[in-house]
Amino acid sequence: MVMTPLPESRTEADGSAVVRVLGYNIRSMRDDTAALARVVRACAPDLVLVQEAPRFFRWRKAAARLAAATDLVILSGGATAAGPMLLCSLRAGVERTEDVLLPRTPGMHRRGFATAVVTIAGTRIGLLSCHLGLGRDERPVQARAALERLEAMDVRHVIAGGDLNEGPEGPAFRLLAGRLQDCRAHAPWGGADTFPADGPRRRIDALFAGPGIEVLGCGVPSSLPGVSGDDLRAATDHLPVLAALRVPAE
Numbered sequence: 676m677v678m679t680p681l682p683e684s685r686t687e688a689d690g691s692a693v694v695r696v697l698g699y700n701i702r703s704m705r706d707d708t709a710a711l712a713r714v715v716r717a718c719a720p721d722l723v724l725v726q727e728a729p730r731f732f733r734w735r736k737a738a739a740r741l742a743a744a745t746d747l748v749i750l751s752g753g754a755t756a757a758g759p760m761l762l763c764s765l766r767a768g769v770e771r772t773e774d775v776l777l778p779r780t781p782g783m784h785r786r787g788f789a790t791a792v793v794t795i796a797g798t799r800i801g802l803l804s805c806h807l808g809l810g811r812d813e814r815p816v817q818a819r820a821a822l823e824r825l826e827a828m829d830v831r832h833v834i835a836g837g838d839l840n841e842g843p844e845g846p847a848f849r850l851l852a853g854r855l856q857d858c859r860a861h862a863p864w865g866g867a868d869t870f871p872a873d874g875p876r877r878r879i880d881a882l883f884a885g886p887g888i889e890v891l892g893c894g895v896p897s898s899l900p901g902v903s904g905d906d907l908r909a910a911t912d913h914l915p916v917l918a919a920l921r922v923p924a925e
Contacts, residue, residue, distance in 0.1 A: 681864060681892050681899070682919040684721050684766065690924030692796035693891065695719060698836035698882045700726040700806070700913035704737050707909035712744035714910050717901030718917050720747075721764045721795065724804035724836040724882070727911075728753045728760035752789025752804060759789040759804035759837065767793040777820060780813045788821060792830055798925045801828035801885075805837035807847055814840060814847035822854055825885070832922050833885040838913065842878050855883035858893035858918045865894030869914040872907055882918045893918035 685693045697720035701711060715723065723745075729737035734754045742749050742762055751772035752760030761772070775788040789804045805821050807814040818839075825833045835855060839848050843857065852860070859867065859881060868875035875895070884890055896902050896917045907914055 679864065681917065684719065686796040687921075690796065692798060692922045692924075694721045694795055694800075694920050694922055696722045696724065696834055696836070696882055696918045696920060697915055698724045698880055699915040700838045700880060700911060701741075702727050702911040702913070703729050704741060706911050708741070708744070710906040711910035712741065713906050714902055714915060715745040715747075717899055718896055718915065720917070721766050722793070722802060722834065723747060723762035724802065725752070725760040725762065726804065726806040726838040727758050730754040730758055750789070750791045750793070750802075756789040757785045757787035758806050759787060761789045761791050761802055761804055763793060767795050769793055770799065775824060777817060780808060780810060783808050783810055783813065786817055788824055790824060790828070792828055795922065796924065798832065798922050799830045800922060801825055801830040801833040803833070803835040805835065807837065807839045807841070809840055814845070815850055818847035818850045822851070831925065832888055834882070834888070834920065836882040836916065838880050840879055848881065851883055855885055856888070856890055858882040858884055858890045858920070859916070862890040862892045863894055864892030865899070865917065866897045866914065867894060869895060869916060870912070872910075872912050872914050875914055880913055880916050882916050884918075884920055887923060889921040891919040891921055
């Protein structure tokens with residue numbers, strides 16, 4: 676069954692912008708990169724919030740290959756943000772970017788944020804991609820740091836997303852959803868659960884939008900034209916989350 680179409684990217688007559696945002700844990704591009712590229716292209720995103728971007732040997736070349744294969748541009752992140760990365764289409768103008776490394780939790784992987792401020796249709800938007808830790812106690816600390824970083828951007832509209840390593844019942848997820856809109860909860864579209872890709876049972880990947888942004892639809896694009904189940908399973912171990920958001924004109 677084909678799902679109701681998600682609104683396409685456009686600028687409205689009142690100056691507001693409909694923006695398509697994709698959140699995706701790509702497992703360091705260790706799987707089928709051709710399938711990964713097909714999924715991203717079919718989603719036609721303006722902005723992509725990546726987790727587990729390549730971080731080690733020749734990671735910049737791997738990220739550049741993904742950007743070229745999907746007709747996108749690298750904004751920030753990768754190894755310099757401990758895994759999160761931002762990509763965008765040529766629709767977005769770049770104001771500034773910053774990679775943020777968080778304090779290391781003993782015995783755990785280093786975590787960080789890829790952040791940027793972009794303009795679309797003349798409106799400034801703050802972006803943050805994150806991958807929260809495996810430890811239950813560290814995730815709320817990292818979620819608060821993400822909210823503080825968004826606040827420090829000093830922009831009216833913000834979009835965040837990531838692999839939270841916990842579902843909506845978790846304390847870090849609830850912390851983010853208490854300050855931002857959980858896009859899937861506000862306007863369900865497509866599928867819900869995101870992990871594992873070959874039999875999803877948990878919604879641990881999410882997109883969030885700041886107050887004032889209208890969520891038009893959000894979910895896993897499992898029945899989107901051009902996205903096959905085989906590609907979703909082959910691309911990585913997580914399913915992507917796609918949202919259409921209407922950002923008011925400034």
